[in-house]
Amino acid sequence: GENVEQHPSTLSVQEGDSAVIKCTYSDSASNYFPWYKQELGKRPQLIIDIRSNVGEKKDQRIAVTLNKTAKHFSLHITETQPEDSAVYFCGVGSRGGADGLTFGKGTHLIIQP
Amino acid sequence: KAGVTQTPRYLIKTRGQQVTLSCSPISGHRSVSWYQQTPGQGLQFLFEYFSETQRNKGNFPGRFSGRQFSNSRSEMNVSTLELGDSALYLCASRAPNSPLHFGNGTRLTVT
Numbered sequence: 757g758e759n760v761e762q763h764p765s766t767l768s769v770q771e772g773d774s775a776v777i778k779c780t781y782s783d784s785a786s787n788y789f790p791w792y793k794q795e796l797g798k799r800p801q802l803i804i805d806i807r808s809n810v811g812e813k814k815d816q817r818i819a820v821t822l823n824k825t826a827k828h829f830s831l832h833i834t835e836t837q838p839e840d841s842a843v844y845f846c847g848v849g850s851r852g853g854a855d856g857l858t859f860g861k862g863t864h865l866i867i868q869p
Numbered sequence: 870k871a872g873v874t875q876t877p878r879y880l881i882k883t884r885g886q887q888v889t890l891s892c893s894p895i896s897g898h899r900s901v902s903w904y905q906q907t908p909g910q911g912l913q914f915l916f917e918y919f920s921e922t923q924r925n926k927g928n929f930p931g932r933f934s935g936r937q938f939s940n941s942r943s944e945m946n947v948s949t950l951e952l953g954d955s956a957l958y959l960c961a962s963r964a965p966n967s968p969l970h971f972g973n974g975t976r977l978t979v980t
Contacts, residue, residue, distance in 0.1 A: 757928070790968055790969070792971075798973070799873075799959070799971040799972060799973045799974065800912070800959070800971045801971070802968045802969070802970075805968055845911070845912060847912075852966055853963070853968070853969065854900070854917075854924075855917075855924075855925050856902060856914040856916075856917050856925045856927060857912075857914060857969065858914065859904075859911055859912040859913075860911065861910075861911040862911055862912075
């Protein structure tokens, strides 16, 4: 089955700096890569996703890049703000996620004021 | 539109008992998935239902089962509960070619 590794497990950055979280996957057939943000005690919420026919996608301060050859993708958050503090999960799926998602173990992002 | 609704929010059960969790998807969503979230293992896929049929299943023992009704509502059942089943159980629904939308989860504690 699919194996997803996510790094780092904890990331502390100064407010205003950038944060980068990286995930690697094993199955070359995987073609759907979402990122979810989970605040303490709340549901995971989708913040951005990318499909394998696209190398990069941006939404305001958030971007995701995908390297299919190396089988890794990264989440980039620029100009971090206190409300960015949360746990971030990367997901990997095939058939656009229809076969279920395999998630990384999560990154706890801490924004230092 | 109302989001994914899960009931109950919290459950406390004893080892050996069984439990049923309920999920109502977003209106119009016919695909419902279940995930188990624990601090050690993160989010793990249990199974996915579409039009009352289980389409995909994760790597969990047969004690974990589910079903989906004609109105797309879904239930998940865990029999012969073990301490290790203590977790947050998340339900998610989706429309075709659209992302997963998660509910707030049911926190199950097994004592």
